[in-house]
Amino acid sequence: MFKGITGNVIILGLVSFFTDVSSEMIYPLLPLFLTGVLGAGPVFLGAIEGVAESTASFLKLISGIVSDRVRSRKGLVLSGYAISSLMRPLIGSAGTPLTVLLIRTGDRVGKGIRTSPRDALIADSVEPSMRGKAYGFHRSMDHAGALVGPLIATFLLAYFISDLRQLFWLAGIPGIAAVLLIIWKVQETRQVLQPGRRLHLTALPAGPLRRYLLILFLFTLGNSSDAFLLLKAGAVGTPAYRLPLLWAFFHLVKMLSTMPFGALSDRIGRRSVIVAGWCVYALSYLGFGLARSEVEIWLLFALYGIFFGLTEGVEKAFVADLAKEAEVGAAFGWFHFAVGAGALPASLLFGSIWQLEGGAAPFLFGASLSGVAAILLVTVVKVPSQCRH
Structure with a gap:
């Protein structure tokens, strides 16, 4: 194991x-x-x-x-x-x-x-x-x-x-x-050291990694705070005392799924697993938009946890695969910056759409963006031969 x-x-x-x-x-x-x-x-x-x-x-x-x-x-x-x-x-x-x-x-x-x-x-x-x-x-x-x-x-x-x-x-x-x-x-296990080089804070990494990070930013714009999911759970009648239990269940699914799907990406390739994860995200968000009962919410949280299992570790592994050996740290810096830069406007967009159009519309918006991102990842990001497993 x-x-x-x-x-x-x-x-x-x-x-x-x-x-x-x-x-x-x-x-x-x-x-x-x-x-x-x-x-x-x-x-x-x-x-x-x-x-x-x-x-x-x-x-x-x-x-x-x-x-x-x-x-x-x-x-x-x-x-x-x-x-x-x-x-x-x-x-x-x-x-x-x-x-x-x-x-x-x-x-x-x-x-x-x-x-x-x-x-x-x-x-x-x-x-x-x-x-x-x-x-x-x-x-x-x-x-x-x-x-x-x-x-x-x-x-x-x-x-x-x-x-x-x-x-x-x-x-x-x-x-x-x-x-x-x-x-x-x-x-410490440093393999490459590039001392004395100036820091370039404005340039994204070039090539497939840059395209991947831009697509990831697009996906993140549709990936709002999970607090909205708890809000949805309460809106369909989940009692307050069961919300912490629901949250613990969500973390349990993530805990059990991240390592197996990470290992799967070592065998069949990162991009395929990430695309599958983004498709699962789209399905779960569509489900949250349509959910009307607590039972549906629990099932959707399980599906949403599987999305994390499919993507969290694999997205990082894909960054390491695409990065130049001497710039792995910088690649992860841009990766986390792209996710963080998309997170705040994502929640603002989600909340605004919810307030203007009702509870189903923002979930449809998030699902649509994830579908577009999945298509772009397949068509735009060409995986180098050394990254195929």
Whole structure:
């Protein structure tokens, strides 16, 4: 099952697991803390997430480019995880919404610093023919942490503590474990070093990779925040107390599907699996637009989770396949920047269409864009012979 997955990939998977346990002990409760304890409104909550994620997207681009120019990707990975792990539990000391904004932004600064170098380090650590499986494993561990974190938080709040601030401080423990794992176990495996080159921040990679990233940006414009799916679930009658269970089920499907589909892409090719995933996305969004019952919502969340299994790890493996060997970090920087740049307008578009045209229209819009993106990926992005498996 784990054949071809190196020690570095396993350790980085555990790092992501512990980091997501820490993050997801806090994140689902953050809206309640902001509105119920600190008195913030929904507009300020949106501002926090917008500023934090935009900061992370830009830094992912910078850190990816920098990681190709320095001698240690591990140093960037360590510093990014350390910043996030130190900042995140400080929410327990916040006395104002503005303080939460600063802490949350600091947390995302760490994410921006670590993400692209980490993905490049994974590419450095495995054979090209095993990248799909490696990224699938990493994403499955990430989703496992996202599943376990809320369950731990629920258990602690139900039986041991009643103060959200105490819970936020305790969430720092798995974050510290992640940092220690990097220090003790992650090995630098640089294969190519290009020191002294100037940073080119305005030029997208050329060739098939550029076309792929532009098409991915188009797809992302139709891929809105998953919060709208939870809103849809509530609109068809799913009770509030079952929404966390639905969310946990969603993460379970993602966790179980990412590694098998990543390994499949090693055998039949990345592009085919990504196209299949985008088609599954279109079907699931059409279904969400037409859904009228809670049972349908649960089935659609399962289908939507399979979309993640088909695409999350495989899209990253495809970036590594298409990138020049000396510019893998920069390629991941542009990849994350393209996704981040599309995410904010995607949610704004989705919300605007929902408000103007009703609940079904925005899902039809997202499904249509994913279909167009799938057609373009097949017709426009020619896969180099060395990338076919």
